[in-house]
Amino acid sequence: MPDAQPTPYRPRRLDGPVLVGVTPGQSLAVLHRAADLAHTLAVPLVCAFADPAAFSEREADGRREAVAIDxxxxxxxxxxxxxxxxxxxTSELAVTGLTWTFVALAGEPAAALGGHAEEIDASVIVVGSRERARLEEVIGGSVALRLSHRQARPVVVVPLGHHVGHHRGRGER
Structure with a gap:
């Protein structure tokens, strides 16, 4: 039997939504870069808040609901x-023209975001870095690091330490 020729690589269109992890007090740079990606790819934006003090419960209609542990x-x-x-x-995205949704997830943020990305077949996950690492991040690693090691889909990490505002348009210096 002759050796089978490998199938040549053919690029595919990324048509799943952009999933962005959002947290209270987070720099808008993370949301803006995720919105830029969603706009460029012409896909919806899914903004997800992962609450580590909650667990996930499936509703009768199939939706997942974040329920407080206590x-x-x-x-x-x-x-x-x-x-x-x-x-x-809503205030930040109102004028963008993007289709977007908000979802509350439960549990450890990297696991919750990774699981939801799988559920919705996200094209990419966008998260922010930390300007200063907290002790638990030094010991356990950041959400971005845990995400990048636990799955195959791309993770975009928006650096926050040097962000000075929205990027300039083409041709601007």
Missing amino acids: PDGVDDDAASIRADLYRGL
Whole structure:
């Protein structure tokens, strides 16, 4: 039997959404770069907040809902955080013309984002770096690092330490 010839590589169009991890107080640079990618690829933008103090519960209609681990604890705070994030995203994305959604995820952020990216067949995941690493990141690694080691889809890390604003258009110096 003759050796089979390998099938030549053929590029495919990235048509899954851009998934961006959002957190309270995060630099808008992360959202802007994710929006730029979604616009360039002509795909929807999915903004996801992963709450490590919640767990995921599947609703009867198939949707996943983030439920607080301690229902008597900070559930109102979690709802307030999600509402504030949604309002901020709405304000920032209103004039972009992008199709976008917001989703609240539960659990460790890298695992939650990676799992959701798989569910929605995201083309890419966008996250921000930290200007200063917290102790748990030094010990356990950053969300970006954990994401890049746990899956095959591309992860774009937006550097925040040197961000000075939106990039200039072509031809501008």
